[in-house]
């Protein structure tokens with residue numbers, strides 16, 4: 001327990017030491033997005049009854065920023081220590097692979113939540129944001145960040161160079177986030193794309209998260225939670241296997 | 252008593268390269284042991300297998316009786332490893348690095364021991380410096396300190412003195428000797444053979460992934476028969492009678508191997524007959540270097556480091 005706590009604490013310290021970059025940068029980026037979109041698209045029809053388009057956008061952008069940050073946290077920490085070689089200190093320690101896994105993912109979740117909370121607080125100043133159910137919001141924030149934290153671990157274990165990690169980010173993470181209904185409800189899509197979106201786990205993260213704010217969503221939040229939960233367990237299982245057999249780390 | 256280190260038929264293949272080929276090795280508790288061999292012999296690979304950093308392709312390795320794969324947590328608790336590569340975490344200071352490392356082993360209030368280690372490694376005035384700002388030799392000292400935070404019964408040092416100045420080398424070894432005196436088992440690799448000869452009671456020599464010699468330092472040296480004589484002569488050529496004794500020729504000096512002192516008279520007699528004058532002569536006691544050269548047939552790799 002103690003060893004685990006040290007690694008978790010070290011991971012928190014790591015992003016805290018570069019705090020400005022790791023927390024404020026995404027906050028500013030998201031706010032810029034939001035002001036541009038809301039200015040340009042003010043006239044657009046309401047996505048849901050009573051929900052203006054800019055307000056509709058907020059949960060999606062918020063979640064997107066969190067997902068990008070939780071992914072960035074575990075993946076950049078791991079790939080850096082892999083490439084610099086300092087990962088040996090973790091590999092030499094008696095930490096179990098489960099402890100290593102949880103420490104990295106938990107640190108990712110904390111970073112994602114901090115970024116999310118920061119953006120949310122600023123948004124409250126400028127927008128009149130409804131909040132139907134804090135629990136749903138929190139649950140989806142938690143599991144979404146966890147999901148991406150795990151994907152970050154997988155990507156960093158798999159990648160041997162920084163550009164491979166960037167490729168994973170550009171060809172997997174980015175398309176999945178952008179095609180997940182951040183900017184629209186999938187009902188507004190042609191049927192073909194609507195069906196494709198239904199295979200994207202990120203869609204359920206954002207849809208469920210949005211439900212927490214508006215009480216309206218494309219699919220039931222319980223169904224979304226189930227899908228995301230299954231997805232989370234599946235990627236966690238894969239990651240734990242990788243860590244257990246020492247895939248790329250002990251070969 | 253349970254051996255400190257036990258390797259049974261350990262193999263490691265990297266694709267077509269075989270880094271370890273059936274290593275069998277037992278090191279008793281309390282030994283001061285050296286793993287020697289030319290570059291690429293497999294020393295680091297063997298250490299990595301023992302530390303659990305690399306999974307063996309085949310075979311079993313145990314530290315203090317704990318299987319490094321099946322009981323990895325227990326095995327890692329009882330071993331401290333100084334890796335060969337200079338690695339460090341650029342986010343932290345020396346003391347932070349050591350506290351974090353202690354934390355991994357579940358040690359919360361380790362400051363007294365950390366202070367002691369810092370002192371013996373000459374790091375006291377650097378404890379608050381960021382790792383990034385340290386010189387290479389200083390970083391190496393921190394690596395040694397990191398391996399010692401949990402007072403492991405087995406300490407493995409992979410070239411701890413590479414790039415380290417004379418003064419630290421001396422203080423490092425006296426600290427390590429003290430730990431050995433307290434019962435810690437020490438295993439080291441080095442390319443400075445005089446270091447191994449002075450410190451280690453037993454030596455394994457590796458070549459191409461195999462143990463080619465394993466004996467006490469004394470026996471290894473005694474088994475190199477005879478002495479070497481280095482000669483500079485007035486002649487370019489060696490009398491033909493003496494050709495069989497020729498060990499090597501470099502920079503105008505002949506090195507001859509003789510089995511005993513009386514043979515030296517024969518050599519001098521041969522020169523007299525051919526009217527060759529001896530310009531310089533040096534009698535060399537056999538040392539570990541001779542053993543190394545003889546067994547691994549390798550001088551270049553050793554000198555390149």
Ligand SMILES: Nc1ncnc2c1ncn2[C@@H]1O[C@H](COP(=O)(O)OP(=O)(O)OP(=O)(O)O)[C@@H](O)[C@H]1O
Pocket residue numbers: 251265268269270288289290291292293294295296297335
């Ligand atoms: N990750 C790896 N992938 C492929 N080959 C490797 C890897 N690590 C080591 N080898 C090979 O295994 C062999 C043994 O290497 P090792 O590092 O164990 O040698 P060493 O005895 O420690 O040498 P040195 O004195 O230079 O440190 C070498 O042929 C090396 O090229």
Ligand SMILES: [Mg+2]
Pocket residue numbers: 294295296335409
């Ligand atoms: Mg080596």
